[in-house]
């Protein structure tokens with residue numbers, strides 16, 4: 326494992342802002358652990374529902390607990406009519422992350438979390454409903470279709486692909502979606518999770534915490550990078566063109582989305598896993614060059630800048646190979662990270678003090694209001 330990066334300076338880098346029992350980043354195992362388990366171990370051996378159970382309830386489920394949890398989630402997929410009405414009014418050119426934000430907020434109006442006793446149920450409802458919600462909007466706004474979201478899908482991974490494409494996905498695609506959702510599920514005090522915790526610290530409701538977190542994840546410096554990476558690589562015709570494009574961007578000091586990380590120094594442990602799945606998917610894809618292009622980007626960025634792919638970069642080609650429209654990439658991140666966000670909200674609530682840091686004032690000196698006639 327790479328040594329932890331020296332962390333200091335702006336952006337609260339390196340400052341401990343609270344305690345968590347949920348995950349470690351850049352500390353042990355391959356570099357990312359959820360409640361003590363290595364993310365690679367979890368991605369190789371568990372479904373997303375098992376990992377959601379681990380993150381939200383503290384332990385991996387036994388078979389009986391898993392069956393009960395999956396049955397509960399399957400029963401919570403229906404979209405309230407009032408939410409469908411709102412989704413149908415959002416235009417096709419809206420950003421799907423804005424749809425997620427509005428949808429989450431609307432659900433909070435319809436099924437308000439009245440007390441913290443309801444926090445697990447409120448979370449499970451969102452976990453079950455979000456994949457169908459975004460794909461209901463997508464299919465209605467782009468194809469004029471009102472889709473059925475109460476499918477026979479066995480899992481959240483299958484439910485996302487099924488409600489998007491209107492048919493049961495292949496085993497390989499479902500397996501990749503499970504791995505992807507596991508990889509994105511939790512990541513300590515990243516920007517969106519910290520947003521959720523700040524909101525939770527005011528004793529606000531779960532939907533407000535998650536709505537705020539969605540807003541933070543949307544930006545290209547955070548979750549939006551998978552989408553930005555796709556926009557970049559789809560313009561590249563072949564590996565040599567990819568190399569020339571990146572060299573030009575680096576010369577112009579442009580940021581390359583999907584590379585670098587605030588905490589990891591030499592690699593993001595999630596990258597090797599999703600890269601492996603991207604390679605497998607490329608073997609049956611109609612545009613396999615995207616994988617070789619991505620591999621060349623990785624090599625060039627390391628050679629030129631010692632910058633490595635973060636979790637987002639190979640997610641771009643993997644999702645593209647599964648026929649997922651680019652703008653739906655970051656909403657998938659939401660469907661997964663919801664587990665981490667909600668677990669952090671619960672953790673914050675269990676030992677709360679309002680989060681209220683101080684600022685260093687750099688404005689003008691103290692002064693007196695002059696009468697308006699002399700200003």
Ligand SMILES: CC(=O)SCCNC(=O)CCNC(=O)[C@H](O)C(C)(C)COP(=O)(O)OP(=O)(O)OC[C@H]1O[C@@H](n2cnc3c(N)ncnc32)[C@H](O)[C@@H]1OP(=O)(O)O
Pocket residue numbers: 545546547548550579580581582583584585586587588632635636637
């Ligand atoms: C799931 C996730 O959210 S993972 C992150 C997804 N975000 C991205 O992929 C966006 C692209 N990456 C970045 O913008 C950054 O690497 C971040 C936001 C992830 C981390 O930011 P920081 O902690 O400030 O990065 P760091 O301190 O390592 O930056 C060091 C230098 O490398 C540069 N750098 C970092 N990442 C990149 C990049 N992707 N492309 C070009 N240059 C970069 C920085 O500009 C900085 O240069 P400077 O000192 O001249 O300003």
Ligand SMILES: O=C([O-])CC(=O)C(=O)O
Pocket residue numbers: 509511512514515516547587588635636
């Ligand atoms: O930890 C971070 O800053 C960003 C990140 O990788 C994540 O949230 O998954």
